[in-house]
Each structure stands twice: as C-alpha cells, then as structure tokens.
Amino acid sequence: MAKLTQTNWDVIIVGGGPAGFFAGIRCAELNPKLSVLIIEKAQQTLGKVLISGGGRCNVTHACFDPAQLISFYPRGGAALRGAFTRFHPADTIQWFEKHGVKLKTESDGRMFPITDSSRTVADCLREGAKKLGVVVLTGMSLQKVESLSENSFRLEVQSEARVLHLQANKLLLATGSDPKTREIVKSLGHSIEEPVPSLFTFNIADKRLEGLAGVSIENVTLKMDGLIQRGPLLITHWGLSGPAVLKLSAWGARVLFDKKYHAALIVNWLGDTTFDKALDVLQRHKAWHENARKKVLTEPAFTQLPARLWKQLANFIGEKNWADISKTELRKLAEELTACQFEIKGKGQFKEEFVTCGGVKLSEVDFKTMQSRVVKNLFFAGEVLDIDGVTGGFNFQSSWTTGWLAGSALSSTDTERMNR
Numbered sequence: 001m002a003k004l005t006q007t008n009w010d011v012i013i014v015g016g017g018p019a020g021f022f023a024g025i026r027c028a029e030l031n032p033k034l035s036v037l038i039i040e041k042a043q044q045t046l047g048k049v050l051i052s053g054g055g056r057c058n059v060t061h062a063c064f065d066p067a068q069l070i071s072f073y074p075r076g077g078a079a080l081r082g083a084f085t086r087f088h089p090a091d092t093i094q095w096f097e098k099h100g101v102k103l104k105t106e107s108d109g110r111m112f113p114i115t116d117s118s119r120t121v122a123d124c125l126r127e128g129a130k131k132l133g134v135v136v137l138t139g140m141s142l143q144k145v146e147s148l149s150e151n152s153f154r155l156e157v158q159s160e161a162r163v164l165h166l167q168a169n170k171l172l173l174a175t176g177s178d179p180k181t182r183e184i185v186k187s188l189g190h191s192i193e194e195p196v197p198s199l200f201t202f203n204i205a206d207k208r209l210e211g212l213a214g215v216s217i218e219n220v221t222l223k224m225d226g227l228i229q230r231g232p233l234l235i236t237h238w239g240l241s242g243p244a245v246l247k248l249s250a251w252g253a254r255v256l257f258d259k260k261y262h263a264a265l266i267v268n269w270l271g272d273t274t275f276d277k278a279l280d281v282l283q284r285h286k287a288w289h290e291n292a293r294k295k296v297l298t299e300p301a302f303t304q305l306p307a308r309l310w311k312q313l314a315n316f317i318g319e320k321n322w323a324d325i326s327k328t329e330l331r332k333l334a335e336e337l338t339a340c341q342f343e344i345k346g347k348g349q350f351k352e353e354f355v356t357c358g359g360v361k362l363s364e365v366d367f368k369t370m371q372s373r374v375v376k377n378l379f380f381a382g383e384v385l386d387i388d389g390v391t392g393g394f395n396f397q398s399s400w401t402t403g404w405l406a407g408s409a410l411s412s413t414d415t416e417r418m419n420r
C-alpha cells in the first residue's frame with residue numbers, strides 16, 4: 001500500500017479496474033499537471049482482468065461498425081451508440097499497440113493479446129499509470145462521499161488499519177458491480193437499476209442429455225419467453241452452455257431472475273430447419289429402400305448432428321427399424337429435433353466471463369463526457385453503469401470506451417462546457 005501524505009487531489013478515481021485505469025491514464029496523458037489518484041479496495045488492482053477470458057483476457061471484439069457493435073449489448077446499447085463513434089474496438093487495438101500490447105483476432109472475432117496472457121494487459125495498464133505519475137492506493141475502500149458546495153468532494157476511505165479523509169475536485173466512480181458502492185451512488189442522488197447476474201449457463205436435468213457432456217452442436221436456435229438466440233451450443237454435466245445459451249442468458253437476465261431461474265426452453269437442434277422440413281427429410285429417409293432394415297438409432301437422418309445426440313433424441317423409438325416406425329413416431333421425432341422442450345431449473349456459472357446487469361441509470365449520465373447529470377464533477381465509467389454485453393470482449397470494450405471518455409473529460413479544466 002502506497003503511503004499517502006497528500007489529501008487534496010485534482011482527480012480521484014475509485015476502482016482500480018480496467019475502466020478506472022483507462023480513465024486515469026487518459027486523463028494524465030492529456031493533462032500531466034493534474035494530480036490523479038486511483039483508490040482500490042483489493043490488495044491488487046485489475047483483479048478481473050487477470051482472471052478474464054480463462055486467463056487470456058478477451059480484450060475486445062473485431063467489430064468496427066458502431067451500429068452493429070451496439071447490438072451486442074442487451075443493456076446500454078443505445079447510450080453507447082455515440083460513445084462508440086468516439087472510441088471503439090479499432091481505437092482499443094491501436095491504444096494497446098501504442099502501449100506495447102499487440103492483439104490478435106480469433107476466428108469468432110474475439111481479440112486477445114498475442115501472449116495469450118491477461119497479465120500482459122494488467123502490466124500494461126499498471127505501468128502506463130505509473131509512468132504518468134498516477135498514484136495507486138490499494139487496500140483502501142471508499143466508505144462515504146460528500147458532495148461539497150463548491151462542486152468538489154470529500155471522501156472517507158478505509159483500510160483495516162486506518163481511515164483517511166481526502167478531497168477531490170473531480171470524482172470518477174469506476175467501482176464495477178460492487179453492492180456497497182451502489183449505496184454510496186444512491187446517497188449522491190442517483191438512481192440504480194437493480195442488479196442481477198448476466199452471462200450464465202442453464203441447469204437442466206433431463207434424461208435426453210445424460211451421457212452427452214462435452215457434445216457440441218454448431219448451430220442451434222433457442223427460444224425462451226419470446227426471446228430467440230442462435231449459435232453454437234455445448235452440453236455440460238449440469239445442462240446447457242455455449243455461445244447461444246450465454247447470449248440468451250444475457251438478453252433474458254431480468255426475466256430469468258424474476259422467474260427464479262425456472263423457465264421453459266425450446267431447442268431446435270437443426271438451427272433454422274422447420275418442423276415440416278425436418279418431417280419431410282425423415283419421411284424420405286424412411287422411404288429410401290436401403291434404410292428399411294436399418295435401426296433408427298444407428299442410422300441418423302441428419303448427419304450434421306452428433307450421433308450420440310441423435311441416439312438420445314430418437315431413444316423413445318427403441319430398437320425399431322426405419323420401415324417399422326409409425327407416422328406419429330415420425331412426427332414426434334421431427335418435434336424432438338426442431339422444438340425440443342426442456343425445463344431450466346437454475347443457473348450455473350460461466351467461468352470465462354461473468355457480468356452484472358443493472359447499475360447507475362443511464363439517462364442520468366451524459367455519454368459525451370460520462371459526467372453525472374445529477375452531481376457536477378462526478379463521473380462514471382465501466383460496469384458501475386447499467387451496461388452489459390454478451391460474451392466476446394464486449395464488456396471490456398464498454399469499460400475502455402467509457403473510461404476513455406471519462407478520462408478525457410476529467411483532464412479538462414472545464415468539463416461543464418464540454419457537457420453542453
């Protein structure tokens with residue numbers, strides 16, 4: 001923990017995560033004369049960066065059109081539209097390259113440091129801040145903020161051993177999804193959209209999935225409560241995961257929370273193939289004379305499906321040959337393939353990425369500067385806001401963008417004018 005003798009700061013940033021660091025670096029780069037302090041309650045900064053992307057840090061996504069980019073944010077897309085025209089993934093790539101970290105793109109568009117190590121990203125941010133004279137205080141937690149009449153702030157921060165009182169001309173809250181800080185935000189007059197988890201897997205106990213853990217399907221369609229998502233699916237020991245499920249969990253985060261993670265899920269294992277089309281394929285497969293004496297279970301009609309999955313879906317037919325199955329059984333099989341019903345009975349954790357939806361109400365923040373519309377000289381960036389993206393690097397991107405915008409505004413001696 002740095003020893004702190006200074007109590008008055010031009011800028012205090014609470015939260016030593018990606019948004020806080022990005023803002024601190026941007027601010028110090030633009031205005032080196034300002035004194036900038038980052039306060040982090042954990043013993044080390046950038047904890048989530050270090051564990052992100054399975055230890056590889058999925059920094060951003062190779063999507064360079066702001067209009068398309070916002071479609072990956074179940075909450076916050078509209079507010080980010082303008083922000084992304086100022087700083088988007090191409091700027092992130094350039095920023096990291098300029099600061100010594102080269103990124104690479106994987107086939108699905110996710111971008112990682114070429115080292116495949118999240119430490120590279122954390123080291124870059126820490127060293128960047130240090131070089132610019134940004135002071136980082138770890139092991140100190142913000143307890144209280146008081147907005148003073150001259151538009152500055154008095155902060156009470158605390159470690160196990162001591163309490164400090166600090167004063168800041170400008171304050172950035174980049175505290176992620178920390179529940180305690182949300183109370184502080186409320187005490188300053190802001191509203192909070194209630195937080196609920198996003199990006200999780202579905203717990204499903206169903207005989208048809210037994211023995212299939214590890215099986216993946218390239219393209220399925222999922223339906224739940226009026227929501228539809230497409231993409232790859234992975235069967236796990238506990239139920240279903242993979243990009244299609246994670247996207248559905250993000251878009252359905254609030255609905256699923258309200259339903260206590262109990263909901264009906266419909267899986268089309270054949271992507272967009274309709275019931276009628278599937279039935280037609282099955283009928284022709286049955287009619288084909290070479291198949292007549294072959295068992296349904298071992299002679300799949302859809303070769304794009306893993307053989308083990310086919311066997312489970314067709315299991316109700318038993319040991320019958322194709323020639324012996326009834327019209328009703330064919331219809332039921334078409335239904336199992338295109339509208340397979342499951343009961344979600346809880347949520348699991350997706351270890352590579354996890355975010356909370358909810359946070360500071362977006363209409364109370366000016367997205368040109370990230371300044372509060374409620375309290376002058378107060379700023380927000382990152383996950384503390386009611387913004388969350390689907391998996392793939394979009395969550396860090398919103399932290400880089402909002403952090404960069406906040407840092408730009410924090411560096412200015414007249415942010416208020418910028419706000420108009």
Ligand SMILES: Cc1cc2nc3c(=O)[nH]c(=O)nc-3n(C[C@H](O)[C@H](O)[C@H](O)COP(=O)(O)OP(=O)(O)OC[C@H]3O[C@@H](n4cnc5c(N)ncnc54)[C@H](O)[C@@H]3O)c2cc1C
Binds near residue numbers: 015039181397
């Ligand atoms: C396991 C995991 C993996 C992930 N992987 C990815 C990925 O690969 N790609 C991606 O795009 N997203 C990923 N995410 C999401 C991403 O980590 C977050 O969206 C991002 O970290 C948010 O950045 P932030 O700076 O807003 O908040 P945080 O990273 O949460 O940082 C906020 C900081 O503020 C500190 N703080 C909170 N309250 C106080 C207080 N009162 N006083 C002092 N300090 C305080 C916290 O300790 C924390 O260090 C992952 C998340 C998890 C959990």
